[in-house]
Amino acid sequence: MTLEGHEVVTDGLAPHFDRAVLIFNPARPGMGARIEVLEQELLAALPDMKVQIQPTAFAGHARDLARSAASKGSPLIISVSGDGGYNEVVNGVMDVSTTRAVCTVLPAGNANDHFRSMPVRQLTEAVRHGSVRRMDLLRITLSGEGADQIQYAHSYIGFGLTPLMAIGIEKGGKGKIRELFSVTRTLSGLEPFELERPDGATAQFDSLVLAIISRMAKYGTVSEKNNPNDGQFEVVTLPHSGRWRMALMTLRAVTLGLGRQPSVSSYSFTTRNAIPCQIDGEVVHVPANTQIFVESARHALTTI
Template sequence: MADAGVPAGPFDRAMVIFNPGRAGMGTRIEALQRELATDLPDLSVELLPTEYAGHARALARIEAGRGAPLILSVSGDGGYNEVVNGVMDVPGSKAVCTVIPAGNANDHFRSLPARTLSGALTEKTVRHIDLLRVAFRSGSREQVQYAHSYVGFGLTPLMAIGIEKGGKGKVLELVSVARTLRRLEPFELVRDDGATAKFDSLILANISRMAKYGTVSESQYPDDGRFEVVTLPHAGLTKMALMTLRAVTLGLGHQPSVRSYAFSTRNAVPCQIDGEIVHIQAGTHVRVDSAKGALATV
């Protein structure tokens, strides 16, 4: 690993960000409070329930701007994405983040080496992992967002939409994926050198697993300053189905890794960032860079 961890200074407080409307969250928060009281008895713990979409980012931004908080996101990938972006909104922040899995997929948590919160707090080490810096530019306007796990175009966001509409549960979700494959339309990208390519799927991955069942890379540690590029050129339904089957069984194996990847969209295309869907307009320039060691975590 690029960073073996450095001794952590004492956190001045712990901030727990969570969605109180999620089923079973009350019990989960009570258990977390007991765990923190046991492992860090002198640490002040404050609960920060969210009230609307995007609120977790606003809360994390406020807390990251003062002191040295330990910010615990009790959430899935989307909620943790908000927290990570809130911290990244504050340059030079001393905040340390971690996620307590409480979502549907929890791809980020599942892709990292197994560890318990108790063990991480006992070790008192802070590690720095990479993020994906995603910049969308249309005309003179640029929007920047960070991803802790992956950015997907084409098949992956449509799979997420299909799963959301089709219902939860492994069988229902796999049926929804199969239905999604039949509706997929290819999209065309233009590289900065002018070359064009037509894809069914493009994934830029900072982790090894995504969408609960798929192994897209053999990379285990998101701290090497690179990310994997998983492409499926337009080839029709059969090849897409075979790729999806391989991802959920054997995995896709080793993939090429890069530090940066850039292109412009020829047509409108859905994009998935850590589980959240963003619709990209035609003519948008997209640049993804590895932000090495950008996130402090336990």
């Protein structure tokens, strides 16, 4: 059975959840009341299911909590968060190679691109039926002077404009008007980055996005395609061409959308200079001369 192009696993393959694990940031306004309501809804759907409340205490704690939960039993791990919090949970689950955990996210962040791009499903109904689906992840490997670093993304990986927009929005404050002003300021200060392809050719870009989902940065539609379980991801590029081209691309993304983009199963390059990188909602800084390999981890995550 399928749901808008998303594989759904049924016919006896649906798991029996031995518990639900709610992972969330207790510092967010109104979170306590929301978790209490969610707990009651889950218990009403499945009265015999245990519900574990797992508040985070520091940045990166969600990954630790998810890893611990995924290492035993058959939990349903619910991240009540935005894209960044869900990224931590997904990576914690992927740390356990033999896990039987099922993941999902309920939006509770500033940006909820992943949730908005997935089919609408009523959580308690899905829990009651126990049907799950498998989706792809992006696996990024960073190879430099030290040991390889591997991380997973549930939605997108961006270089250039995308992470700088995230940094600008964080500094400029929340709210649509403030965020759009922050994006405008970011465009005025953006510098191109240079990369080297596997064949030795070099290229300069203003923006490079590798995406599973169709929507990102809250207001933009980067692709017409939205099928996160086909072993492919979209490559959205903007070669260095001047600020007016960047402005037009940004405007098109938030109005008409960018249309269909090339699909690949892997993408690799080497950074020629240090550049910021946004993995889902989180920004990391990549040193110069880092080999980057991004591939589709097909059906890596089981979700509901």
